[in-house]
Amino acid sequence: MKFYPAQIIQSALLCAALLGLAPLANANDNLNPPPKQVTQTIENAKLMGWGTLRWFGLRVYDGQLWSNAEPEGFNYKRDPSWLELKYARSFDGSDIAERSIDEMEDIGAGTEEKRKVWLAKLTAIMPNVEKGHSLSALHTPGKGLHFYRNGLPLAKVDDPELAEAFMGIWLDPKTSAPEMRRELIGLKKR
Structure with missing residues (x-):
């Protein structure tokens, strides 16, 4: 033969x-089609990539990023995007807010005073999550963020600097999770 x-x-x-x-x-093939908020807000949106955040080998969440940019030219400060995180474990909302601020500080976002204000805003917004829940952020650069929980509207943030800092947690070159950043942006070939 x-x-x-x-x-x-x-x-x-x-x-x-x-x-x-x-x-x-x-x-x-296992990923969902773009949420309606993506198709209604980001013209020609496409899935850029997906990845998993692990901490000491334990899966924390899976994420996916939608935008209309090309991976090589993507700039989270300029390009609209939708970041969705599906949690593999349960977390208290205040812990999510505090960790977010720590990550923002690590990438150099905002002043100490601004981060205190941002912490208060995020603590008021972030819900507790259970395993299987998703939190999403629709970022419109220069305008702000819309947060969603399990696909339903959660909150709107009209602070472009906070919005940029929040997205930078995953998408800034100085992120604490560079491998996940490459996966989300689509720079890592599978």
């Missing part, structure tokens, strides 16, 4: 999938 290159590749992928070494379908 003669094998052609395409058959060899297909056979290898099938064997790998059966052994659990590779998925049968593209990982992108």
Whole structure:
């Protein structure tokens, strides 16, 4: 029997999938279509990437980023985007707010006084999350953020500097999770 290159590749992928070494379908097939808020707000939006944040090997959340920019030219300070995080564990909303401020400080966003004001705003906004819940942020640069919980409106933030700092937690080059940043922006090939 003669094998052609395409058959060899297909056979290898099938064997790998059966052994659990590779998925049968593209990982992108398991992601949801863009939320209506994305298609209504970001013209020509597309999924840029997705990734998982782990802490000491434990999955914290899975994220996906939608925008109309190309990965190589994406700039979260300029390009509109939708970031969705689906939590793998439960967290108190005030802990999410405090961690967010710590991350903003680490990337150099805002002054100490501004971060205190931002902490108060985020503490008032962030709900407790349970495993399987999602929190999303729709960022319109120069205007602000809309927060969503499980796809439903949660809060609006009309502070462009806070909005930029919040998105920078994941998308700034100085993020504490550079691997996830590359995955979200689509710079890491799967």
